[in-house]
Amino acid sequence: MSATFVREQLVAPMEQPRSNVGTPAWLQQKLFGSVLNTVVTIISAVIFAALVWPAIRFMLIDAVWDGSSRVDCLAETVGRPVGACWPFIAAKFAQFMYGFYPAEEVWRINLTYAIGIVLLAPLLIPPVPYKVLNAILFFGVFPVVAFYLLIGGVFGLPHVETRVWGGLLVTLVITFAGIIGALPIGIVLALGRRSSLLLVRWFCVIFIEFWRGVPLITVLFFATYMLPFFLPEAWKLDPLARVLIGVILFAGAYMAEVVRGGLQAIPRGQYEAARALGLGYWKMMAFVVLPQALKLVIPGMVNSFIALFKDTTLVLIVAIFDLLGQLRASFADPNWATPVTLLTGFAFAGMIYFAISFAISRYALYVERRLSTGVAH
Amino acid sequence: MDNDPSKAAAPARDIRTTRNEIAVDMEGVNKWYGAFHVLRDVNLRVMRGDRIVICGPSGGGKSTLLRCINRIEEWQQGRVVVDGVELTEDLKSIDEVRREVGMVFQQFNLFPHLTVLENCALAPVWVRGMSRKEAEAIAHHYLERVRIPEQAAKYPAQLSGGQQQRVAIARALCMQPKIMLFDEPTSALDPEMVKEVLDTMVELAMDGMTMLVVSHEMGFARQVATRMVLMDAGQIIEVDEPGQFFTNPRHERTKAFLSQILH
Numbered sequence: 255m256s257a258t259f260v261r262e263q264l265v266a267p268m269e270q271p272r273s274n275v276g277t278p279a280w281l282q283q284k285l286f287g288s289v290l291n292t293v294v295t296i297i298s299a300v301i302f303a304a305l306v307w308p309a310i311r312f313m314l315i316d317a318v319w320d321g322s323s324r325v326d327c328l329a330e331t332v333g334r335p336v337g338a339c340w341p342f343i344a345a346k347f348a349q350f351m352y353g354f355y356p357a358e359e360v361w362r363i364n365l366t367y368a369i370g371i372v373l374l375a376p377l378l379i380p381p382v383p384y385k386v387l388n389a390i391l392f393f394g395v396f397p398v399v400a401f402y403l404l405i406g407g408v409f410g411l412p413h414v415e416t417r418v419w420g421g422l423l424v425t426l427v428i429t430f431a432g433i434i435g436a437l438p439i440g441i442v443l444a445l446g447r448r449s450s451l452l453l454v455r456w457f458c459v460i461f462i463e464f465w466r467g468v469p470l471i472t473v474l475f476f477a478t479y480m481l482p483f484f485l486p487e488a489w490k491l492d493p494l495a496r497v498l499i500g501v502i503l504f505a506g507a508y509m510a511e512v513v514r515g516g517l518q519a520i521p522r523g524q525y526e527a528a529r530a531l532g533l534g535y536w537k538m539m540a541f542v543v544l545p546q547a548l549k550l551v552i553p554g555m556v557n558s559f560i561a562l563f564k565d566t567t568l569v570l571i572v573a574i575f576d577l578l579g580q581l582r583a584s585f586a587d588p589n590w591a592t593p594v595t596l597l598t599g600f601a602f603a604g605m606i607y608f609a610i611s612f613a614i615s616r617y618a619l620y621v622e623r624r625l626s627t628g629v630a631h
Numbered sequence: 632m633d634n635d636p637s638k639a640a641a642p643a644r645d646i647r648t649t650r651n652e653i654a655v656d657m658e659g660v661n662k663w664y665g666a667f668h669v670l671r672d673v674n675l676r677v678m679r680g681d682r683i684v685i686c687g688p689s690g691g692g693k694s695t696l697l698r699c700i701n702r703i704e705e706w707q708q709g710r711v712v713v714d715g716v717e718l719t720e721d722l723k724s725i726d727e728v729r730r731e732v733g734m735v736f737q738q739f740n741l742f743p744h745l746t747v748l749e750n751c752a753l754a755p756v757w758v759r760g761m762s763r764k765e766a767e768a769i770a771h772h773y774l775e776r777v778r779i780p781e782q783a784a785k786y787p788a789q790l791s792g793g794q795q796q797r798v799a800i801a802r803a804l805c806m807q808p809k810i811m812l813f814d815e816p817t818s819a820l821d822p823e824m825v826k827e828v829l830d831t832m833v834e835l836a837m838d839g840m841t842m843l844v845v846s847h848e849m850g851f852a853r854q855v856a857t858r859m860v861l862m863d864a865g866q867i868i869e870v871d872e873p874g875q876f877f878t879n880p881r882h883e884r885t886k887a888f889l890s891q892i893l894h
């Protein structure tokens with residue numbers, strides 16, 4: 255071949271060879287493309303079979319579906335090995351959901367959930383308009399409405415002490431309050447940590463590092479058992495409120511570090527362009543920097559939220575009964591003491607925790623993809 | 632064109648000139664980065680309607696000088712007065728000056744999360760306090776002037792480099808500045824896009840805008856500059872009419888520099 259070349263015939267575009275495209279080819283490539291791939295695939299299949307099959311047997315095939323007491327879930331009665339004892343869950347369901355919230359007032363919790371869902375759903379669906387109004391309603395108005403609905407004592411609603419709250423209600427209340435409180439605190443702390451004002455910066459650094467250096471359990475213990483000793487009688491807060499404040503500050507410190515990561519990723523040119531246009535610090539942050547930074551850290555934020563959701567189970571040790579706490583309490587009921595009660599309860603709680611965490615993370619993935627395709631950079 | 636609705640809302644006079652004869656006055660400006668003396672006794676007076684083109688070797692301090700004019704950089708000694716307002720620590724003076732001085736960067740620095748129109752309308756709304764409608768009318772007007780009205784709804788990442796830089800110019804113009812600063816606006820562009828941006832700048836110059844441009848586009852400089860400035864090692868080496876500057880430079884460094892870039 256000579257050193258120079260001039261193309262005389264242009265090459266028309268062709269279709270890719272059939273064997274490279276389509277699902278079977280793709281599957282074969284991904285699963286058995288190499289020796290290592292094949293080994294991994296086989297090991298995964300074995301593990302899958304070893305875990306999933308027993309789970310299906312336990313929860314469906316061997317499960318007991320009808321009954322009214324422990325006797326119905328005993329192998330001797332049924333005459334075969336027994337899986338999950340679902341009547342136990344059915345009998346305790348109200349407790350798992352609402353704790354000891356008075357049964358005739360439970361509609362208030364359901365109404366709160368309903369309002370929450372009606373406000374949250376359109377917020378999560380990108381094409382629905384009025385996002386700002388919607389966000390204000392959900393993050394600003396809803397917490398207030400929920401507070402009065404659940405606590406009562408106004409508009410003729412009987413007062414319901416937080417002492418009797420429990421189950422999934424408490425789990426959701428702590429998670430939701432944690433998220434709503436942690437976001438603004440995290441943003442302010444992250445901005446403060448990058449501030450040029452020395453005192454502000456120091457305060458934020460110390461605050462963040464303090465809360466990050468202390469385990470949540472310690473925070474909860476301190477808030478519940480120690481704080482009352484230090485605070486004057488008049489300042490006595492509701493036990494749940496004390497825990498909420500602890501959780502919010504704790505989650506806020508973590509959120510601050512997540513947000514800071516996003517702020518650091520914004521190029522200097524963005525700040526310069528904003529300042530050159532005459533935008534002051536707060537407007538620059540609100541309209542130029544934070545929208546970009548927060549978008550970048552959505553995965554990190556969702557991670558923190560899921561962690562928070564699961565960490566709420568720690569309130570168990572300060573005698574607040576979240577879903578898991580309520581579950582453990584119900585194990586003590588002799589009326590339902592069977593060999594499978596424990597497993598059934600944990601399977602049920604596991605499914606709820608998994609369903610919610612999984613839904614959050616899938617949604618986050620969807621948002622992330624949407625933000626990174628085509629539009630909006 | 633005449634019954635274009637955006638025209639009606641746009642200002643009667645596009646280019647606002649400075650109140651003062653002197654647009655920018657730098658007196659004895661010295662700046663250090665740590666121990667590094669980056670601006671050394673810089674004195675520069677820019678009159679209303681002047682078009683200054685600043686050139687010189689890399690690292691000579693051209694960007695730094697330009698960025699002192701809207702105080703994106705601070706200096707340690709000397710005075711900078713922009714359109715009669717002395718820039719001090721006082722945030723009010725800084726805000727006042729930034730409202731009147733537009734800047735265009737080498738890397739465009741458009742806001743990637745906003746559409747072209749939103750990029751342009753942001754500052755008029757939040758700095759000038761215009762209504763959104765008014766600001767968008769102005770944005771449309773200037774996008775038309777830089778010849779990309781059809782891109783208004785797109786995001787910056789969907790535009791070519793030349794288009795992005797023209798949006799950046801429109802964004803600065805939407806604040807209706809009296810003075811425009813350009814820091815190597817074409818050096819991040821592919822060669823075939825340089826012309827469209829320079830053409831936009833020439834038009835702006837013809838309209839009488841006071842401009843300070845850091846650029847090595849000598850054809851452009853010859854065409855529009857009222858004065859040329861050569862900077863090297865943090866100092867202003869030579870200031871001259873373009874005719875004199877190009878044909879008969881007086882300082883050795885100017886001669887050396889010009890012979891390098893004009894080969």
Ligand SMILES: Nc1ncnc2c1ncn2[C@@H]1O[C@H](COP(=O)(O)OP(=O)(O)OP(=O)(O)O)[C@@H](O)[C@H]1O
Binds near residue numbers: 691
């Ligand atoms: N933030 C900074 N900290 C320390 N030194 C800096 C900083 N910014 C710029 N410098 C130095 O100051 C000098 C002048 O920089 P400047 O960007 O003004 O040069 P320039 O003439 O614009 O060069 P170029 O043609 O490469 O853009 C350079 O030597 C640069 O390394």
Ligand SMILES: [Mg+2]
Binds near residue numbers: 694695814815
């Ligand atoms: Mg430069």
